[in-house]
Amino acid sequence: MRYARLIATQARVSFLLLLQYRADFVISLFLAAFWTLSAIVPLLVLYSDRDSVGGWSWGEALVVVGWFNVLKGVQSIVIQPSMNQAVEQIHKGTLDFVLLKPADAQILVSAQRFDFRQLSDVVIGCVILGYALATLGVVPSLGAVAQTVVAFASAVALLYSIWVMVMSLAFVFVKVDNLTFLFQSLFDAARWPGSIYRGAFAFVFTFVLPLTLMTTTPALALLGRLAARELLLAVAGAALFILVSRWVWTRSVARYTSAGG
Amino acid sequence: MNILVDHLVKHYRVHSRSPGAMAALRSLFVRRYDTVRAVDDIAFSIAGGERVGFLGPNGAGKTTTLKVLAGLLKPTSGVVRVGDFIPNERRRAFLRSVMLVTGQKHQLLWDLPPADTFELNRAIYDVPRIDFVPRMKELVELLEIGDVIKKPTRQLSLGERMKCELAAALVHQPTLLFLDEPTIGLDVTMQALVRKFIRTYSQRHGATVLLTSHDMDDVSAICDRVIIINHGKLSYDGSITELVTRTRPEKRVTFTLSESVSAEAVQRLGRVISASDRVLTLQVDQARLKATIENALQTLPVSDLTVENAPLEEVLADVFAQARAKRGAA
Numbered sequence: 001m002r003y004a005r006l007i008a009t010q011a012r013v014s015f016l017l018l019l020q021y022r023a024d025f026v027i028s029l030f031l032a033a034f035w036t037l038s039a040i041v042p043l044l045v046l047y048s049d050r051d052s053v054g055g056w057s058w059g060e061a062l063v064v065v066g067w068f069n070v071l072k073g074v075q076s077i078v079i080q081p082s083m084n085q086a087v088e089q090i091h092k093g094t095l096d097f098v099l100l101k102p103a104d105a106q107i108l109v110s111a112q113r114f115d116f117r118q119l120s121d122v123v124i125g126c127v128i129l130g131y132a133l134a135t136l137g138v139v140p141s142l143g144a145v146a147q148t149v150v151a152f153a154s155a156v157a158l159l160y161s162i163w164v165m166v167m168s169l170a171f172v173f174v175k176v177d178n179l180t181f182l183f184q185s186l187f188d189a190a191r192w193p194g195s196i197y198r199g200a201f202a203f204v205f206t207f208v209l210p211l212t213l214m215t216t217t218p219a220l221a222l223l224g225r226l227a228a229r230e231l232l233l234a235v236a237g238a239a240l241f242i243l244v245s246r247w248v249w250t251r252s253v254a255r256y257t258s259a260g261g
Numbered sequence: 262m263n264i265l266v267d268h269l270v271k272h273y274r275v276h277s278r279s280p281g282a283m284a285a286l287r288s289l290f291v292r293r294y295d296t297v298r299a300v301d302d303i304a305f306s307i308a309g310g311e312r313v314g315f316l317g318p319n320g321a322g323k324t325t326t327l328k329v330l331a332g333l334l335k336p337t338s339g340v341v342r343v344g345d346f347i348p349n350e351r352r353r354a355f356l357r358s359v360m361l362v363t364g365q366k367h368q369l370l371w372d373l374p375p376a377d378t379f380e381l382n383r384a385i386y387d388v389p390r391i392d393f394v395p396r397m398k399e400l401v402e403l404l405e406i407g408d409v410i411k412k413p414t415r416q417l418s419l420g421e422r423m424k425c426e427l428a429a430a431l432v433h434q435p436t437l438l439f440l441d442e443p444t445i446g447l448d449v450t451m452q453a454l455v456r457k458f459i460r461t462y463s464q465r466h467g468a469t470v471l472l473t474s475h476d477m478d479d480v481s482a483i484c485d486r487v488i489i490i491n492h493g494k495l496s497y498d499g500s501i502t503e504l505v506t507r508t509r510p511e512k513r514v515t516f517t518l519s520e521s522v523s524a525e526a527v528q529r530l531g532r533v534i535s536a537s538d539r540v541l542t543l544q545v546d547q548a549r550l551k552a553t554i555e556n557a558l559q560t561l562p563v564s565d566l567t568v569e570n571a572p573l574e575e576v577l578a579d580v581f582a583q584a585r586a587k588r589g590a591a
Binding site for chain 2: 093102108
């Protein structure tokens with residue numbers, strides 16, 4: 001409860017920050033719309049002369065793209081701004097102030113900054129989802145929606161854990177700008193349904209960096225094609241990643257405080 | 262809160278390499294590590310409400326000691342107790358009673374007014390609004406920041422920002438203050454205000470103050486006790502007056518003369534520190550003080566005189582020089 005209030009206060013601060021730069025806000029809305037729409041172009045090209053790719057029809061692939069946009073939005077609203085801030089704090093040594101606060105440092109760090117400008121990604125993602133479902137003529141059942149919510153929550157948890165681990169590397173390497181950039185580029189792989197990847201890519205994107213799972217699982221759930229077993233696996237995987245990232249974070253902070261300077 | 266430090270040792274392993282591109286390239290593959298003994302077996306204890314200044318040249322281990330006490334660094338070995346706590350465990354109750362302000366790093370949100378940082382810290386420390394409002398009012402008055410806290414931090418002057426940093430760090434009314442060079446870069450009036458504020462806060466709330474500084478005036482204005490750390494070792498622990506009389510038992514006597522006098526007349530009196538047209542400063546042994554003054558009053562046209570201790574800056578320079586000589590001899 002206390003943490004909910006704390007996060008709400010931090011979100012309020014971020015909102016105030018946003019209003020400090022109004023012009024920036026308007027420009028970023030346009031930019032987000034532009035990038036989202038341009039991301040659909042490769043899909044249009046791909047489906048212009050065939051009906052199905054890796055077993056996914058045009059409408060079904062759009063569902064994946066929709067989830068990709070929503071997830072990307074969540075990443076850039078909730079996860080990435082705080083993580084970038086944390087990397088800077090580690091670099092400059094101002095993490096000291098966070099570690100001296102009587103609250104869980106991981107929560108303080110993870111919820112310190114929100115970038116509400118990126119809400120446009122979520123909105124556009126939802127529009128794509130609606131359009132895709134209309135094209136397919138699918139009305140999700142209540143069960144499918146429930147499954148989708150769980151699958152999407154797991155996806156967010158997975159993504160957050162990966163970011164925490166990438167951010168923790170800053171304790172060792174200090175500068176991780178390139179690494180976060182690399183991760184963002186890799187994240188684009190989640191735009192496509194999991195089954196279009198073959199061989200090593202399929203393995204990496206499923207088990208090592210479960211990027212495709214993050215979007216494919218909620219897409220399958222929404223289409224009512226997700227087996228209960230797969231959903232359980234997604235939840236278990238997310239829980240495992242959360243635990244591992246918590247462990248990595250704790251170890252990194254201990255290392256920071258025993259080295260420091 | 263009482264502080265107890267015994268046999269405290271803190272070593273760092275730092276990666277070292279020679280300058281130059283080749284050396285940098287080589288260090289990508291083979292890393293050489295050196296151990297730096299930042300703090301090398303020191304011991305002291307501090308009673309609740311005391312104000313203690315840590316002095317020492319750059320890299321002496323002052324900040325490291327401060328960070329160990331704040332729980333930000335884990336000691337390599339030794340005992341550190343603050344109240345009932347082991348700082349490094351960073352228990353909530355411990356963190357609630359401490360604060361850290363450094364002259365070099367800031368916690369204020371850069372693009373927002375300081376008032377928003379105060380509000381954020383209120384949420385983090387869970388301070389009820391009924392306590393928060395009068396507390397902030399008091400801080401704002403003492404620090405004279407009433408018209409500053411609504412402006413974005415990035416637009417504030419260094420001095421205004423520093424005062425707001427102090428206010429932000431005191432939202433939870435801590436009883437143990439860690440101040441790492443809090444007046445660095447401030448102008449004289451700001452320094453005076455900050456010093457007076459720290460003293461007042463400490464007296465009003467019985468707060469213990471631990472301060473590191475290069476600035477001797479900081480230390481003498483805020484603290485009653487100094488701990489000198491040099492190359493990780495403790496080289497003095499006691500009152501400032503005792504430090505001065507022990508290191509520099511001589512007094513400084515300054516005479517203002519009604520007319521200029523010959524150089525010989527002056528040199529007969531003792532060691533001359535400075536002599537301008539009508540102002541003459543001598544360094545005199547405590548034992549010979551009375552005789553010298555009497556002598557001067559008889560032989561010189563003295564219109565005024567003052568007797569002072571050697572400036573703290575010089576005392577400290579002496580302490581460090583002595584320590585260097587001792588290390589050189591060893």
